[in-house]
Amino acid sequence: MRKWIERQRNILDFTLSSLLRRKRKNIALISVYTLVVFFLASVVFFTHSIKKEASILLKASPEMIIQRLVAGRHELIPMSYIDKIREIRGVSSVKGRLWGYYYDPITGANYTLIVPEGGQLNSGKITIGEGISRTRLVFEGDTMEFRTYDGALIELEIKNRISSESELISSDLILISRDDFRRLFGTPKGYATDLTLQVKNPRELSTIAIKIAELLPDTRQILRDEILRTYDAVFNWRGGILVVILLGALLAFIIFAWDKASGLSSEERREIGILKAIGWETSDVILMKFWEGMVVSLSSFLAGIILAYIHVFFASSMLFEPVLKGWAVLYPQFKLTPFIDASQVAALFFITVFPYTVATIIPSWRAATVDPDSVMRT
Amino acid sequence: MLMRKSDVFLIYLAINIILIFLMFTHASLKERAKMGSLKEKIEMVRKLELTDLCLFTEANYTRHLSQADLHTPFQDSPTSLEHFPSGSLLAPPESLRKINEKVD
Numbered sequence: 001m002r003k004w005i006e007r008q009r010n011i012l013d014f015t016l017s018s019l020l021r022r023k024r025k026n027i028a029l030i031s032v033y034t035l036v037v038f039f040l041a042s043v044v045f046f047t048h049s050i051k052k053e054a055s056i057l058l059k060a061s062p063e064m065i066i067q068r069l070v071a072g073r074h075e076l077i078p079m080s081y082i083d084k085i086r087e088i089r090g091v092s093s094v095k096g097r098l099w100g101y102y103y104d105p106i107t108g109a110n111y112t113l114i115v116p117e118g119g120q121l122n123s124g125k126i127t128i129g130e131g132i133s134r135t136r137l138v139f140e141g142d143t144m145e146f147r148t149y150d151g152a153l154i155e156l157e158i159k160n161r162i163s164s165e166s167e168l169i170s171s172d173l174i175l176i177s178r179d180d181f182r183r184l185f186g187t188p189k190g191y192a193t194d195l196t197l198q199v200k201n202p203r204e205l206s207t208i209a210i211k212i213a214e215l216l217p218d219t220r221q222i223l224r225d226e227i228l229r230t231y232d233a234v235f236n237w238r239g240g241i242l243v244v245i246l247l248g249a250l251l252a253f254i255i256f257a258w259d260k261a262s263g264l265s266s267e268e269r270r271e272i273g274i275l276k277a278i279g280w281e282t283s284d285v286i287l288m289k290f291w292e293g294m295v296v297s298l299s300s301f302l303a304g305i306i307l308a309y310i311h312v313f314f315a316s317s318m319l320f321e322p323v324l325k326g327w328a329v330l331y332p333q334f335k336l337t338p339f340i341d342a343s344q345v346a347a348l349f350f351i352t353v354f355p356y357t358v359a360t361i362i363p364s365w366r367a368a369t370v371d372p373d374s375v376m377r378t
Numbered sequence: 379m380l381m382r383k384s385d386v387f388l389i390y391l392a393i394n395i396i397l398i399f400l401m402f403t404h405a406s407l408k409e410r411a412k413m414g415s416l417k418e419k420i421e422m423v424r425k426l427e428l429t430d431l432c433l434f435t436e437a438n439y440t441r442h443l444s445q446a447d448l449h450t451p452f453q454d455s456p457t458s459l460e461h462f463p464s465g466s467l468l469a470p471p472e473s474l475r476k477i478n479e480k481v482d
Contacts, residue, residue, distance in 0.1 A: 009382070012383070012384040012387065013382055013383050013384045016384065016386075016387055017383060020383075050431070050433075053431075054431055056416060056420065057416070057419055057420055057423050057431070058423065058428075058429070058430075058431075059420075060420045060421075060424040061423055061424075061427065061429045062427050062429070065429065065445070067445070069447060069448065072448035072449045073447055073448075073449050074445070074447045095427075097427055109435065110435055110436075110438070110441070112432075114426055114428075116425065116426055117425065117426075117427065118425075131432070162422075163418070165415045165418070165419075166415070166418065166419045167432070168419070168431055168432060168433075169419055169422060169423060169428055169431055169432055170422065170432065171432045171435075172432055172435050172441070173426075173432070175426070196427050222445065226471070226472040227429055227430075227444040227472075229472040230443055230444045230471040231431065231443075231444070233469045234433075234443070234468055235467065235468070236469045295387065298391065299390065299394075302391070302394035302395070302397075305398065305401075306394065306397050306398065306401065309401050313404075313405075313408075323463070323467070324433070324434070324464070326434060326462060326463030326464040326467075327436045327462060327463060328434060328435045328436040329435070330435045331435065332432050332433070332435075337408060337409055337412045338404065338408050338409065339405070339409065340401075340402070340405045342402075345398070
């Protein structure tokens with residue numbers, strides 16, 4: 001065993017010396033390789049954590065939402081629909097929700113206004129999300145001006161700010177009283193933005209949704225399962241820019257592997273020829289090339305993974321921020337909970353390290369099996 | 379005495395493996411530490427009946443992705459194409475991809 005270990009170390013010593021002889025080329029290779037692993041791992045860590053957090057949080061969202069559609073667009077729903085829905089067997093409660101968007105011309109940001117259930121807020125008072133406070137520079141005790149649907153100005157006092165810990169769900173929220181909401185948007189009494197529904201037995205949800213669709217054909221039903229599935233596919237690998245990033249990474253690996261598999265440089269071939277001429281076995285040459293592949297790919301892989309973790313969970317994915325921000329003025333600053341598991345790291349290992357190492361060995365095996373004399377002469 | 383090159387490399391590997399191990403430990407500790415704030419957020423979602431994460435605030439259909447209506451692809455006119463950057467990041471919501479009947 002000791003002899004085996006010593007042999008590996010000797011070959012590793014030789015491999016490292018050989019790599020250091022082509023220092024510039026190999027440093028460039030390792031840097032690009034690390035960068036590719038870093039981007040791939042950052043995308044994997046970021047999307048997995050967002051999806052996981054969404055799946056935990058949105059399990060508490062309403063079981064069913066009923067919206068009225070007019071010409072394909074979401075419209076206000078009459079509260080009289082509640083009585084019709086209540087008559088369906090299995091429905092335990094139906095409530096009207098009041099919510100909407102407000103465009104703030106001062107900052108150019110869009111806010112989401114919600115009337116909380118239970119009337120915790122007095123008229124004239126609001127609670128705002130941390131993102132609004134940061135963008136508009138307003139705090140507890142300050143007032144915010146809003147222009148109502150008929151052009152009048154109303155001033156609402158900020159009673160509270162929602163904790164910055166929950167920015168992922170509340171950054172752009174304004175909690176407002178029912179009266180102020182109706183005054184601001186002119187929503188007539190007897191109408192709500194949409195309805196939320198609870199059922200006695202969750203297994204009956206889809207049956208109840210079908211009954212509602214038959215009873216009220218101008219409505220559509222959004223089930224909690226659909227919300228969860230939407231966020232499960234939110235950064236799907238097939239969707240949008242992710243496919244571009246993955247394609248870029250894939251192409252980089254194809255170029256790496258192509259470079260290796262298409263053959264060795266004449267210098268490398270000569271090196272193999274000399275090694276064979278001085279008595280190295282084919283297995284020794286393959287072992288050397290295996291270590292070469294491992295040194296390059298393993299160093300890049302480990303560094304790439306660690307840098308990706310720091311990037312996503314310590315630096316709030318700062319390199320992705322310009323992409324995620326888009327044209328938004330109000331952008332939530334959230335720190336994701338690091339939901340990572342060994343299977344993600346293992347999958348990244350097999351995507352990045354394994355093909356490169358294999359691609360290094362095959363051409364070396366071909367070169368190592370030919371006559372050293374002819375290899376040295378080429 | 380000069381160190382062997384293989385020793386330097388193996389030390390580098392060992393440091394990286396320790397860092398990966400620390401990364402998992404940090405993730406697990408952080409997950410436990412954040413349980414309290416996660417519970418608070420779950421309570422907020424339940425109380426305010428929230429349906430979406432606040433990821434993109436630039437367009438209503440990306441702010442409330444799961445609530446996007448059938449007009450989403452044509453926000454401004456029937457021939458207007460999707461133009462918000464976040465629209466290119468996200469897959470369409472499940473409720474809009476539902477196939478009621480096979481057309482062909």
